[in-house]
Amino acid sequence: MKVILVILFGCFVFTSFSQSRENRQKLSFKDSSEKLTSSTGWSYNETLGEWVNYDNVIEKDNRYKTTWESLNGEFMMSHKQQNFISIQTKSLIFNDEEFFVLLVKKVNGRYEYPSIREDWYTWEEVRGYVFNKIEYDKILEFDGEIKLKTKTSIDLEIPQFGDYDEPLLLDLIQTEMNKEKSKYSPEYTFPILKTTSDGSEVIRFYVPNYWRSSSSYSYDFDKEYFESTISEFNKIIIR
Numbered sequence: 330m331k332v333i334l335v336i337l338f339g340c341f342v343f344t345s346f347s348q349s350r351e352n353r354q355k356l357s358f359k360d361s362s363e364k365l366t367s368s369t370g371w372s373y374n375e376t377l378g379e380w381v382n383y384d385n386v387i388e389k390d391n392r393y394k395t396t397w398e399s400l401n402g403e404f405m406m407s408h409k410q411q412n413f414i415s416i417q418t419k420s421l422i423f424n425d426e427e428f429f430v431l432l433v434k435k436v437n438g439r440y441e442y443p444s445i446r447e448d449w450y451t452w453e454e455v456r457g458y459v460f461n462k463i464e465y466d467k468i469l470e471f472d473g474e475i476k477l478k479t480k481t482s483i484d485l486e487i488p489q490f491g492d493y494d495e496p497l498l499l500d501l502i503q504t505e506m507n508k509e510k511s512k513y514s515p516e517y518t519f520p521i522l523k524t525t526s527d528g529s530e531v532i533r534f535y536v537p538n539y540w541r542s543s544s545s546y547s548y549d550f551d552k553e554y555f556e557s558t559i560s561e562f563n564k565i566i567i568r
Contacts, residue, residue: 523559
């Protein structure tokens with residue numbers, strides 16, 4: 330009996346230690362859109378009673394055009410969540426389903442010494458927002474306002490001298506897509522509005538964000554937005 334137990338135990342140990350190690354299958358992008366690299370950010374300055382515009386960032390303070398003109402650019406953009414350098418869509422297959430990843434390359438920043446608010450520095454990063462096909466198809470044909478929503482997003486900082494690491498980006502996306510989302514997981518919304526301005530159809534939008542109900546964390550197309558021609562906005566759409 331003891332001999333049988335020893336043999337069985339040995340077989341169990343051998344089986345446990347002889348299981349093969351298999352790496353996770355890598356994802357790859359299937360299709361890519363063009364890049365949107367320019368859009369006008371408009372914001373209504375209630376104190377002045379004027380609309381203020383900048384390239385690729387929503388900012389209502391017009392002093393970056395005059396008094397603080399030297400700070401117009403990365404410094405100003407890094408202080409505002411609504412900014413971008415480029416926007417592009419890529420598609421991929423995950424678990425036999427097609428998904429679409431909106432990639433927003435943008436500027437971010439922080440203080441080196443936040444307690445005394447000194448030495449502000451900036452960096453570029455890519456934020457990815459993954460939409461399933463049903464959600465993404467809303468963008469193909471619409472009138473008025475639509476909202477693309479997802480609970481799957483990733484952030485990837487770009488090295489100071491170089492471009493983002495796409496294999497790492499795909500690994501981050503796959504890891505995030507494998508996570509089970511709950512009703513309490515943050516939901517990111519990509520608001521888009523087709524409307525008319527000066528007699529022409531235009532697209533107004535925000536880069537995706539985790540919008541909340543308080544006024545400082547919500548969006549309002551009556552007060553601010555990015556605006557592009559339809560042909561320019563269509564650059565980011567995969568059909």
